[in-house]
Amino acid sequence: MTLQPVTVPFLDLHAATAELAGPIEQAVLRVTRSGYYIGGPETEAFEAEFAEYTGAACCVGTGNGLDALELALRAMGVGPGDEVIVPSNTYIATWLAVSAVGARPVPVEPDPATHNIDPARIEAALSARTRVILPVHLYGQPADLAPILALAKHHGLRVLEDAAQAQGATWRGRRIGSHGDAVCWSFYPGKNLGALGDAGAVTTSDPEIAAEIRRLGNYGSSRKYICETRGTNSRLDPIQAAVLRVKLAHLDAWNDRRRAAAAVYLAALPGLGLGLPSVLPDADPVWHQFVVRSSRRDELQHRLAGAGIATLIHYPVAPHMQEAYADLGLAADDLPIARDLSREVLSLPIGPHLTREMQDRVIDALLQQTG
Numbered sequence: 001m002t003l004q005p006v007t008v009p010f011l012d013l014h015a016a017t018a019e020l021a022g023p024i025e026q027a028v029l030r031v032t033r034s035g036y037y038i039g040g041p042e043t044e045a046f047e048a049e050f051a052e053y054t055g056a057a058c059c060v061g062t063g064n065g066l067d068a069l070e071l072a073l074r075a076m077g078v079g080p081g082d083e084v085i086v087p088s089n090t091y092i093a094t095w096l097a098v099s100a101v102g103a104r105p106v107p108v109e110p111d112p113a114t115h116n117i118d119p120a121r122i123e124a125a126l127s128a129r130t131r132v133i134l135p136v137h138l139y140g141q142p143a144d145l146a147p148i149l150a151l152a153k154h155h156g157l158r159v160l161e162d163a164a165q166a167q168g169a170t171w172r173g174r175r176i177g178s179h180g181d182a183v184c185w186s187f188y189p190g191k192n193l194g195a196l197g198d199a200g201a202v203t204t205s206d207p208e209i210a211a212e213i214r215r216l217g218n219y220g221s222s223r224k225y226i227c228e229t230r231g232t233n234s235r236l237d238p239i240q241a242a243v244l245r246v247k248l249a250h251l252d253a254w255n256d257r258r259r260a261a262a263a264v265y266l267a268a269l270p271g272l273g274l275g276l277p278s279v280l281p282d283a284d285p286v287w288h289q290f291v292v293r294s295s296r297r298d299e300l301q302h303r304l305a306g307a308g309i310a311t312l313i314h315y316p317v318a319p320h321m322q323e324a325y326a327d328l329g330l331a332a333d334d335l336p337i338a339r340d341l342s343r344e345v346l347s348l349p350i351g352p353h354l355t356r357e358m359q360d361r362v363i364d365a366l367l368q369q370t371g
């Protein structure tokens, strides 16, 4: 089969920047002329605006999402000998942050309907060493937070949320950003709120956690040239902050476009033998990904590519099956739900710049391939 050129891109980042080209270029120019190249008014303004948007008291910018997770864990005092409950089905960065502070990621399988950590399985994974439960709002759908928060309270544990894929999502009518003790964000360009490079943040309503993250990300110094802890350098760049301020003002509207596209898929795709995403009654997701499930996933992806439709797999290798985690001694079959998801999930094109015409092409191709 000869591959046609891609006619439906997976995510059109160029179109996103083009829609806001004027204000984005003005924002970059503003920083260029300001003389503030680390911290300063743009970074502070974004932190204040994002805290307000998420409903948290504090927001601390970081260099990226992985750093946000690592610094938040360190700020909570997690270190060697500690255990952190993580989803077995997530992007590898969630696990890497736990490992980076010297703690052990303890995986818990997802609810296969939502792909998010299954709260009913957490209790059995707790030990005397557990310090934190780290749910991920995967694909933009909030994890089932009520039982997780209750469990953490009961056992005296902290809850750290990985919200890298969930900017603007709500749970029980309140935006993600302040339900747990701290919430970590990535503004990697492809996220729902994306910068023009690396960027991240932590939101929290605990001023001590916020101050500690800021100190650790600033060399472990709260006063210039006085270093109390071996910290690191991870700060939100003011150019990225200025761009994020422009895009934050459009986030809800862009998420609504994703919601509309998801509704079109959800109406058109039943009956094709594909597993479709299901949404918890408490959750209003922002559809970072629209993930279907098929036992013939690789063949389906290949055929869609032949029809000019780009798809991706989130994620093709479950964390416990990665070479980096061979030392945990977990066999693929030890976490069968994560294993099966890694073999069967397929992410369809979705984003604020996916046109109805492009989406109809995706749906037509799926009808032909599976019908």
Ligand SMILES: *Cc1c(COP(=O)(O)O)cnc(C)c1O
Residues within 6 Å of the ligand: 064, 065, 066, 067, 090, 091, 093, 094, 136, 162, 164, 165, 185, 186, 187, 188, 198, 199, 200
């Ligand atoms: C993107 C992402 C991260 C890492 O963010 P970076 O900014 O790329 O470091 C962490 N967790 C999840 C779930 C992500 O999707």
